[in-house]
Structures are given as C-alpha cells and as structure tokens.
Amino acid sequence: MPDYDIIQVGYGPVSEALALMLGRQGRRVAVCERWRERYPLPRAVCIDHELYRVLQAIGLENALPRVTQPGPVYQWFNADWKELLAIDWSKPSISGGVEVNFVHQPTLEQALDDAVRQQSSVDLYLGCEVITVEQGESGVVVTLREDGVDERQLSAKYVIGCDGANSLVRSTIGSGQEDRGFEADWLVIDVRLKSGVTIEELGIPAAGQYCNPERPTTIVPAGISGDRIYRRWEFMRLPGESAQELESEAKVWELLSPWAGPAQVELIRHKIYNFRSLMADKWRDGRLLIAGDAAHVMPPFMGQGMCAGLRDGWNLAWKLGLVLDGRADDRLLDSYQTERQPHVRQLTNLSIYLGKMICVPDADAAAERDRAFFEGTAPPPPDFPHLTDGLLYRPDGDALQPGAGLLSPHVTLEHEGRTMRLDAFDGGGGFLLFTREIDPATAMDALSCLPLRAVRLGQGDGTVRDLDGRIDDFLDEHGWAGMIVRPDFYVYGGAADAAAFDRLALALADDLAAAGVRLFDLTTTEIS
Numbered sequence: 001m002p003d004y005d006i007i008q009v010g011y012g013p014v015s016e017a018l019a020l021m022l023g024r025q026g027r028r029v030a031v032c033e034r035w036r037e038r039y040p041l042p043r044a045v046c047i048d049h050e051l052y053r054v055l056q057a058i059g060l061e062n063a064l065p066r067v068t069q070p071g072p073v074y075q076w077f078n079a080d081w082k083e084l085l086a087i088d089w090s091k092p093s094i095s096g097g098v099e100v101n102f103v104h105q106p107t108l109e110q111a112l113d114d115a116v117r118q119q120s121s122v123d124l125y126l127g128c129e130v131i132t133v134e135q136g137e138s139g140v141v142v143t144l145r146e147d148g149v150d151e152r153q154l155s156a157k158y159v160i161g162c163d164g165a166n167s168l169v170r171s172t173i174g175s176g177q178e179d180r181g182f183e184a185d186w187l188v189i190d191v192r193l194k195s196g197v198t199i200e201e202l203g204i205p206a207a208g209q210y211c212n213p214e215r216p217t218t219i220v221p222a223g224i225s226g227d228r229i230y231r232r233w234e235f236m237r238l239p240g241e242s243a244q245e246l247e248s249e250a251k252v253w254e255l256l257s258p259w260a261g262p263a264q265v266e267l268i269r270h271k272i273y274n275f276r277s278l279m280a281d282k283w284r285d286g287r288l289l290i291a292g293d294a295a296h297v298m299p300p301f302m303g304q305g306m307c308a309g310l311r312d313g314w315n316l317a318w319k320l321g322l323v324l325d326g327r328a329d330d331r332l333l334d335s336y337q338t339e340r341q342p343h344v345r346q347l348t349n350l351s352i353y354l355g356k357m358i359c360v361p362d363a364d365a366a367a368e369r370d371r372a373f374f375e376g377t378a379p380p381p382p383d384f385p386h387l388t389d390g391l392l393y394r395p396d397g398d399a400l401q402p403g404a405g406l407l408s409p410h411v412t413l414e415h416e417g418r419t420m421r422l423d424a425f426d427g428g429g430g431f432l433l434f435t436r437e438i439d440p441a442t443a444m445d446a447l448s449c450l451p452l453r454a455v456r457l458g459q460g461d462g463t464v465r466d467l468d469g470r471i472d473d474f475l476d477e478h479g480w481a482g483m484i485v486r487p488d489f490y491v492y493g494g495a496a497d498a499a500a501f502d503r504l505a506l507a508l509a510d511d512l513a514a515a516g517v518r519l520f521d522l523t524t525t526e527i528s
C-alpha cells in the first residue's frame, strides 16, 4: 500500500488549492516543496468569477472579500490616451459577482495554506526537493532531498507536478513543449499605496494598458490585504535596452514618476519577467500528471495564468476522486488533457492577441494598429473559451449539443426556508440534476452510483427557488426543462422535456462508462 493517494510536487497557489480540494475529500496527500517559506511576493493579480466561485466552494468564502477588489473596466489606450478597446470586467457575471476580481496573491496564498493545514489527511514536506519520480505498476516512488542533505522516499498512487515552468514531473513524463511564439521581457513593479493615497490622486486608469510605443505600460490593481491597497505597473523592455539598466531602482522610480513617487507608494518588489506562450504536449503518463505552469504558460495580459492552473486542479480533483474511490478506472484521467488543453489554447490565443496589441515599440506599427481599431478593421479578440471536448453531451453521437460545455450559472437558493449558495446545497459536490416540472427519478436511477444531487426548481414541496433567476434564465435561453451539470460546474447537457431528460442521463452514463466509470448494468433501466 503506497504511503499516500497523491503526492503533489510544488506548493504554489495551484498546488495549495488542489491540496485543499483533495484534503476536503479526505484523500491522503503529501505536498513536497523545495523551499521552506512560501514565495512572499505577488505574481498573479486576477481571479475571474469562475475561480472565485471555486475558491468559495472549497471553503475560502470568508477570506476572499479580504483579499480581492472587484475589477473595473479594463481599458486599452493609445499613446494619446484614446481608448482602443475596453473589456468590461465590472459587469455581473454568470457566477454572481463581477467578471474579474483583483487579488493580493500572497494574502490569498496565506488563506489557502491556513486551510490546507486544517486538513488532517494532508502532509506538507517543506524544504524537500523532489529529485526523482519513478512509476511502477502499482504506484510511484518519489525521492526527496531534505534541506539539500538527507534523502528519503515517499510513495503514492499518483503524482501531480505543480512544479512550475521548469517542471521535473513534465520532463519525467517526457512531454515536449509547443512554443506558440510570443516572447517579451517586461519589468513588473508592485507597490503598496501609502495611507490615504487614492487612485484618483495618482491620475491613473482603474485598470489599463497604455499602448504607447515609446514605452508600452500596464497599470492595474493588485488586490488588497485588510486596509492596504496594492497596485501593479509593468513596463516593456525596449529593443536595445539591457535588463540590468531596466531593473535598477533608480530606473523604477523614473518609470513610475509620471504617476507616483516615494511620497505616494512603497515599493514592494520589481523584477523582469520573460512573458512566453508554452504548451506541454503530454499532460499525463500513467500515474504522473502535470498542472498549472508545468503544463502551460501564457502572456499575462488577460490575467488568466493562475486561473488556468486553478481550473486544471478543479478538473482533476473530481476525476481523481472517482478513481481513488474505485468508481472509475484511470482512463477517466485521459479526459483531463482532452478537456483542459483546448481551453488553455484558446485563452493563450486571447492573451497573445492582447500581447501583440501592446508589445509594439515601433511608432509606425503603433499608428497602423490605432487606425485599425478606430476604423473598426482590427480583427476582434478571440472569444473567452468554454469546454469543447471531453465528457459533454452529443445527442446524435457527433456534434456537441449547443449549451454543452458552458459554465453553468451560480446562484443563491432558497430551500425549506433557508438560503444557501448553490455549491453548498445538499452538502455540495457531485453532479447536479436541475429540473423544472420534470421528475428526475429515472435519471437519478440511471446515475445512482455517482455522487449526485437533484435540484428541483419550482415553488412546491421539495423544490428549491433560484433567488437570482440565473438558472431559470439559462434554461429558458436554451429551451430546456432540465440540465445536468458536472462537479466542476460545466454543463454536460440539457433537455427540453422529461423523455429527453432521461435520454440525457443515459447518455451521460454511457459516456462515463466509456471513460472508465463503473456503472451498474444499464440494460436493466427502462427509458420511455
């Protein structure tokens, strides 16, 4: 019997969140991290509504308001401060709050770490560098070097490499990396506003990209921690400029000087980052998997780097849960890359589109870009992705059902006189069967060996009320009387009436069986 169900390599935010997801399921998890102390400085600054909802669902609901600020409209300006593009991050999202929140990553990580340490089945091996990972028939053996000296071994059923862009687990898997071709060096500066200083007084956009070819510049929030407000500036390294000259503190203050000086802000850190776009071609080999930066990196301009990694963990957590419970064999884990890779690819396309828009240090090229945006001839940005492959409903066996693969709405429910978030309804977790005026009994029966909950919307006995109306609106929009939502909140598919709903449930059972989930003998189920 291996020591653990899962060993996670690395302890950044993706690994912290995954350890919490798995710890809440009661899995025996070891997390191995070469550094004793967490990296204290901010990196990511964005949490979109989907991941805000995920973090709420894994117990961070009280911490989130203390570390996040609702995002404003994200504006893209030319050198004359004329708006080229606006992405409204302040608008109400399908999950309830705004589209994007800005987060102070070190404080978020503190909250995640505190929550992980409450999980009695999770052990942290800090100061322990993983030096080899070897998989055999029945498990994986990981060799650790503690504080650079002592070696010891741990074993597990699965190992997940959340070990960053230089991932050891990725190279052990033998995965290549596709380079999508974007590369630029940027100086990233994080500051804390001095007490009483306001954004208005600094004369900066709430969240903006200043596409000035003389110095492409990013000016965005960087979250809060209690009553302290953080901001970020990013400055592109220009052709011919050395990293050394850009990284000096004198240069940092010179670059900030149009907006802020030491009287207004305290410098937290400054560092040059090489923004790239890389995608691993193999995310799993048997018992080894990779997630987060180990699997993909993208330019930061859509604020999706950390979000994409957290989505990896969320996708893996429910599938690993079924496998570790013996309800599925490990073929189910094949759907991890099938589902996540196209999603990340599309987000990378969107991030590269935005990166190409701002990383223009040439005045003529910038004037050309501006003209295209003002005349409306610039190509539109790629859409924000949803799931397009994997465990999704294909009613005729081929094309996806319209609506399948979308993120489902999140709402507050009222049930038996109590109000609660949807993710907490009936204990939380598992598949959700939403119905309006349909009896879900046959469908529940077909799926009875899965963790699942029925949410009967309506006014009568045993029903729940969607207080926000977003689920009702979503069902109306698709012409559905019911839908099935996966444990990661993505829509498997929907149905217009009771018979179609039963067919939907059977199709899910078939798809899951084909993906390695052990279901009872489906031939005994009668469907009208």
Ligand SMILES: O=C(O)/C=C/c1cccc(O)c1
Pocket: 043, 044, 045, 046, 047, 218, 220, 234, 300, 301, 302, 303, 304, 305, 306
């Ligand atoms: O959260 C991140 O990884 C990056 C956020 C961000 C948001 C807006 C503009 C940027 O250059 C970075």
